[in-house]
Amino acid sequence: MGIKTHEMLPSASPEELKKILQSLASDWGDVIDDLDSLQVKPLTGAMTNEVFQINWSTKNGHLVRKVLVRVYGEGVDIFFNRDDEIRTFECMSRHGQGPRLLGRFADGRVEEFIHARTLSAADLRDPETSALIAAKMREFHNLVMPGPRNVLLWDRMRNWLGKAKSLCSLKDAKEFCLNTLEEELNLLEQELPQDHQEIGFCHNDLQYGNIMIDEETNMITIIDYEYASYNPVAYDLANHFCETVADYHSDTPHILDYSFYPGLEDRQRFIRLYLSSAGNQPSESEVDQLVYDAERYTLANHIFWGLWGLISAYINKIDFDYKEYARQRFQQYWLRKATLLNTNNDPLVQPK
Known part of the structure; x- marks a missing residue:
């Protein structure tokens, strides 16, 4: 059963996130009609951001796509420059290190889900x-x-x-x-x-x-x-x-x-x-x-x-x-x- 994304991600913009996920799904040949069709799993242990695994079924239903959504914690820009961090993230990806950046929204981002x-x-x-x-x-x-x-x-x-x-x-x-x-x-x-x-x-x-x-x-x-x-x-x-x-x-x-x-x-x-x-x-x-x-x-x-x-x-x-x-x-x-x-x-x- 799907979990409503706007209930699980209170500080994220559901519409922004929906557009990013729909675009990603389309690129992969899938369709996301509404956010209620997504499965959202909170990941524990993060102390600066809230992190979630989001799953949806492929068009033929045989596979499950997975991405990671990171919602930035309140006030944490005190500790670092978010733009610098995104540049580092993108540069690390070019070096073949870490996950790829798949999309950004106002207070978070969507990352490649690493199968590890x-x-x-x-x-x-x-x-x-x-x-x-x-x-x-x-x-x-x-x-x-x-x-x-x-x-x-x-x-x-x-x-x-x-x-x-x-x-x-x-x-x-x-x-x-x-x-x-x-x-x-x-x-x-x-x-x-x-x-x-x-x-x-x-x-x-x-x-x-x-x-x-x-x-x-x-x-x-x-x-x-x-x-x-x-x-x-x-x-x-x-x-x-x-x-x-x-x-x-x-x-x-x-x-x-x-x-x-x-x-x-x-x-x-x-x-x-x-x-x-x-x-x-x-x-x-x-x-x-x-x-x-x-x-x-x-x-x-x-x-x-x-x-x-x-x-x-x-x-x-x-x-x-x-x-x-x-x-x-x-x-x-x-x-x-x-x-x-x-x-x-x-x-x-x-x-x-």
């Missing part, structure tokens, strides 16, 4: 899957994308800090130490970058829900490029390591479990695979250096997503405890700061 499985939290801890992710990350970082190869990280966080200060109550501003974060960002920008650091095109949000695998070919596809930009590759590696502590499909999706954070040997293995994926054999010193750099960049990552969570608590209506998520990220920053910025420590320091 979205990873789970447990997949990130599977050695074979992790090795595939490491190689795909290296490929992603080596993409040549439009625009200057400038690090966006620090300007983006300062911009978000300004937004957080303008939105937050005095109570929240005090609890989350917003008045001292500018000083923390200045410190990190001074301490973390090194002369040897490599700049690449980074995804910046490589959680398991943004990684898909074709289980027949073992091909990995990285999706959702809202936050993608040039940044230090060590930062993107740090972000991925930090995402191993989250399970966004649990009963408490906002709770982070740092017992799942990869140990030193796991991080070394991942980075060795990452560096060797193009056929080069990295030296142990190269592996150790990138492990060290990535671990220090987790500090920037905690502030990045801490600010994101705090702002989202004020602007996003998705059922997720953004403020508690932010609280945990900031707690981890203050917990780890002294250890990771103390250069007298072993550079291969392992989180406790």
